[in-house]
Amino acid sequence: MDVFPGERPREFLMTGHPDAVTSPHPPELVSLAGGFLRTGRDEVRFLWHDGGTWSTVRMARQVAPTGRPAALVTYAPANLPFRVTDREVDILTLVALGLTNGQISERLGTSPRTVSTQVERLLTKLDQRTRGGLAALVVDSALIRLPVPGGTDDVPSIGPVEVERGVATTEDQRRTPPSQRLRQRRFLLGTVVPSRGPVSPDGVEAARGSTLAIEQVNQRGGIGGRLIEHLLVEVDMTNPDAVRESFESLFDQEVDAITTSYVNAENPFVLDMVADFGRPFLHVATFEEQVELVRQEPTRYGMVFQTCPSETHYGSGLVRFLDQLVAQGMWQPRARRIVTIEVDALSTHTTNETFITRADQSGWRIHDVIRVPIGLCGWSDVVRRVAAADPDVVMITHFVAGDVVALQAALHAARIDALVYHVYGASIPEFADRLGAVAEGVIWSSVTGLYDDTLGDRFRQAYLQRFGAAPGWSQASAAYDQVGLLASAWAATDSHSPGEVIRYMRQSAYRGLNGVYYLGAPGQASRGYPDEVADPSLGQAQMVYQYQGGSARALSPATNGDLRNFRLPAVGS
DSSP, X not given: OEEOTTOOOEEXXXXXXXXXXXXXXXXXXXXXXXXXXXXXXXXXXXXXXXXXXXXXXXXXXXXXXXXXXXXXXEEEEEEOGGGOOHHHHHHHHHHHTTOOHHHHHHHHTSOHHHHHHHHXXXXXXXXXXXXXXXXXHHHHTXXXXXXXTTOXXXXXXXXXXXXXXXXXXXXXXXXXXXXXXXXXXXXXXXXXXXXXXXXXXXXXXXXXXXXHHHXXXXXXXXXXXXXXXXXXXXXXXXXXXXXXXXXXXXHHTTOSEXXXXXXXXXXXXXXXXXXXXXXXXXXXXXXXXXHHHHHHOTTTTTTEEESSOOGGGHHHHHHHHHHHHHHTTSOOOSSOEEEEEXXXXXXXXXXXXXXXXXXXXXXXXXXXXXEEOTTOSOOHHXXXXXXXXXXXXXXXXXXXXXXXXXXXXXXXXXXXXXXXXXXXXGGSHHHHHHHGGGGTTOEEEESSOOOSSHHHHHHHHHHHHHHSSOXXXXXXXXXXXXXXXXXXXXXXXXXXXXXXXXXXXXHOEEEETTEEEXXXXXXXXXXXXXXXXXXGGGSEEOEEEEEETTEEEEEESTTTOOGGGOOOOXXXX
């Protein structure tokens, strides 16, 4: 166990009643020393969490100069080993105590399926083959934590458990569920991520972004000394029953707020569920229809915040970008024809009236709109249809990584002589990782994209160090910003009150990795720059990037990118 640099272990000798030990030693740790003296153990080691930091603790039996039994307690702040998280320490402790996934889920307020996933992840992270091996490593490394999550009832009497059982508690404390005692000190944030099913790469990005943000907040001491506890629920967003169950599990835990990526976009019933729950709900569904619902019924849906602009401006953003290229003499179209390819889903019809009108005003024509299902097995018919149209631009609106990778590869192989412009999909790391040189010259846009600035560089470095992989350009930073939004609201209000937090979020602006979030306009969605707001300090820029040499270069808007970075892509191989 690594202690923090510069921190020296502290110690005290416990010889009698806990009240005999004076400050500055933590009273809870003094009480545990009293519990240790009631055991028959000569030595016990464990992790202790005081609501703010982790400490390694060693208690050893001694004889005081007076001849009375004594406990020498040595403790020091510690970094968790193996890069495990707070929640993973909870899981490891309960696994080491022999609890099943079902029993663990009851104590932690999550689903057995989520616990199973977490255990599998820990087996890989700690290089163990079985739960028995995992338990042995936990005991050997003194990773058992106190207090035991959920209490010491019905668990084996190993050393740390005996210490906690030896501590005298009041009847009121016995009757108070551990989760309620915990909530008196912590903010509880639930996050639903689509890390199962066809959009799992996005879900992984969102999970990592929110996890990193929470860890950084907690490492700084939390919010007024209160940590954020993270309940991460993984789900297949194409399974409505699983989505419903995931949100219900968070409601049961009475979380203070819920964040997600775009799970609610294809599952609109979620908005009514969170409306009934009544606590802040932040999403990046990029879906104007749901923003309009909040706009029309602000009383019922007043807790719903879309932390990004809507999809309605993707088309006009494309036209603006094309016009800029032409005006700068960087590219000349042959016939000003655009073909759009859209996944047939609720939230992805970007070839809308706004787009068509804006294109017509600039002399562009939407020649064909091709709608495709998720998981299309072959792209030959689509590519032939594109080739027959001979467009200047192909605009692709699709959010499933595997599908957009296959489509881009097919267009490249067919030597389609057109600018290829992806709406969001190419931001997923898998796109460039799998396509390699085939991604060269691809242009893509996101209404919630990571800025290529100092804050963005720091985030990328921290993410790479924490997860061993570079983040994508949208979901990871968007999820990170959602935590920042909530943390700033909790800090400003110093309250768990949903009403106070919601009011603050409506009245404030927050500068995140993906731009400025102002959520006070009707509909409670971020405003897009430059389509909705002319001031970049009050909105999120619709970022346009191009893959060049394996990296993304920001092209526009001018405050965040440089159009001079544009390179005319070569026709396919």
